[in-house]
Amino acid sequence: MLVAGLATGLVGCVSPIVLDRAVLEYDRTHAHIQMQLLLLNIARARNHKPIHFTVVPNVAATFDFRMNAGLTRGPLRTGGSGTAFSFGTSIAENPTINIVPIQGEAFTKRLLMPMDESKFEFITHQGADIGMVLRLMVRAMLIEKEGVRSVIHNDARHPKKFRQFRRVILHLVALKYAGVLDVGPIYYDRQWSIVSRRNTSMDVLLKTAKQGYRWTIQGKKMIVSKRVRGRMLIANYDPSTLSNAERRRLDKKARQYPHNFILVDIRSGYPGGEFPIQAWIKLRSFNAVIEFIANSMRSYPEFKVEKDPRSGTVPVNPVKTLEIIESPVQPKNVDIFVKYRSTYYWLANDGNHHKTSRPWNKEAFKLLYYIYQMTVMDVTHAPSLPISIAK
Numbered sequence: 001m002l003v004a005g006l007a008t009g010l011v012g013c014v015s016p017i018v019l020d021r022a023v024l025e026y027d028r029t030h031a032h033i034q035m036q037l038l039l040l041n042i043a044r045a046r047n048h049k050p051i052h053f054t055v056v057p058n059v060a061a062t063f064d065f066r067m068n069a070g071l072t073r074g075p076l077r078t079g080g081s082g083t084a085f086s087f088g089t090s091i092a093e094n095p096t097i098n099i100v101p102i103q104g105e106a107f108t109k110r111l112l113m114p115m116d117e118s119k120f121e122f123i124t125h126q127g128a129d130i131g132m133v134l135r136l137m138v139r140a141m142l143i144e145k146e147g148v149r150s151v152i153h154n155d156a157r158h159p160k161k162f163r164q165f166r167r168v169i170l171h172l173v174a175l176k177y178a179g180v181l182d183v184g185p186i187y188y189d190r191q192w193s194i195v196s197r198r199n200t201s202m203d204v205l206l207k208t209a210k211q212g213y214r215w216t217i218q219g220k221k222m223i224v225s226k227r228v229r230g231r232m233l234i235a236n237y238d239p240s241t242l243s244n245a246e247r248r249r250l251d252k253k254a255r256q257y258p259h260n261f262i263l264v265d266i267r268s269g270y271p272g273g274e275f276p277i278q279a280w281i282k283l284r285s286f287n288a289v290i291e292f293i294a295n296s297m298r299s300y301p302e303f304k305v306e307k308d309p310r311s312g313t314v315p316v317n318p319v320k321t322l323e324i325i326e327s328p329v330q331p332k333n334v335d336i337f338v339k340y341r342s343t344y345y346w347l348a349n350d351g352n353h354h355k356t357s358r359p360w361n362k363e364a365f366k367l368l369y370y371i372y373q374m375t376v377m378d379v380t381h382a383p384s385l386p387i388s389i390a391k
């Protein structure tokens with residue numbers, strides 16, 4: 001009984017430790033693979049190949065804990081015979097890994113469909129650098145000046161328009177750094193008037209009040225109003241300080257374009273208004289984000305653009321939005337790298353260039369990872385047939 005109890009206790013102590021280590025290692029490995037896949041797809045785009053992702057939706061691991069113990073009789077060194085105690089344990093791990101190649105119409109649409117304003121709002125409200133978000137997610141900007149609209153591109157193949165774009169972005173960054181940039185939806189009250197109040201019972205009033213409607217009486221009319229969440233706005237003022245009519249006009253202006261456009265309204269008379277901007281930013285698709293990073297490596301490299309003299313302080317202004325190094329030589333002392341067609345790709349750090357490139361690059365790659373996670377469909381409902389590998 002003593003032997004059995006001792007063995008059972010030892011196995012009980014070992015199994016949680018092994019399980020903890022296994023879970024942590026699987027988590028590290030999965031995260032590492034996801035980051036390598038991002039780099040690999042940048043390399044594919046760099047070589048003008050389509051991007052493709054594979055995910056591991058689940059890992060089913062079976063742990064086999066075995067114990068043996070016994071008493072044996074045999075000769076002793078001092079002569080005669082005696083009893084010896086023997087004890088042994090073994091642990092076997094048998095994981096089954098499901099690999100799902102993400103493909104099909106639904107996923108392709110999500111890769112190629114421009115991101116909408118909800119993703120932009122979510123990312124910016126997580127505290128990400130507004131300049132980094134704009135440089136990664138925005139394809140172009142539609143500028144309105146004196147009733148005429150023109151397009152400036154976030155694309156170095158159009159140098160003049162690229163400079164204009166970067167200066168506008170740097171001005172928004174300066175406003176954010178000064179704490180005067182407002183990024184959020186436009187809220188306003190939508191109103192209806194009812195001439196007769198004879199059929200409006202207390203039950204109706206209470207029911208509609210629960211749905212967010214408000215009732216006010218103006219003479220013989222009853223005014224019904226409801227708070228409405230409008231489209232996104234980037235401004236150098238607080239929209240709530242405007243009249244309800246003005247906020248409705250702003251929302252109407254924002255709705256001139258689809259949900260992958262965001263209205264920018266930098267007005268004179270407010271901080272930063274000496275550089276007024278009336279525009280709409282146009283968001284990219286995730287595929288276009290990868291293409292932009294890949295093109296910046298060699299085909300159409302980004303170049304240094306200084307802020308407009310009217311803009312305030314800009315804390316950091318790296319040349320490249322996300323700098324990826326490519327070399328035929330395998331890198332040393334880097335966290336993540338991939339090999340594609342005899343060439344190695346990895347994230348630049350401060351050992352390669354100026355000191356600000358390391359934190360910027362790491363944060364930009366982390367932002368890219370989050371955008372990817374927001375883009376990938378729920379693989380538990382993927383139509384693809386999973387590939388199971390039993391180790």
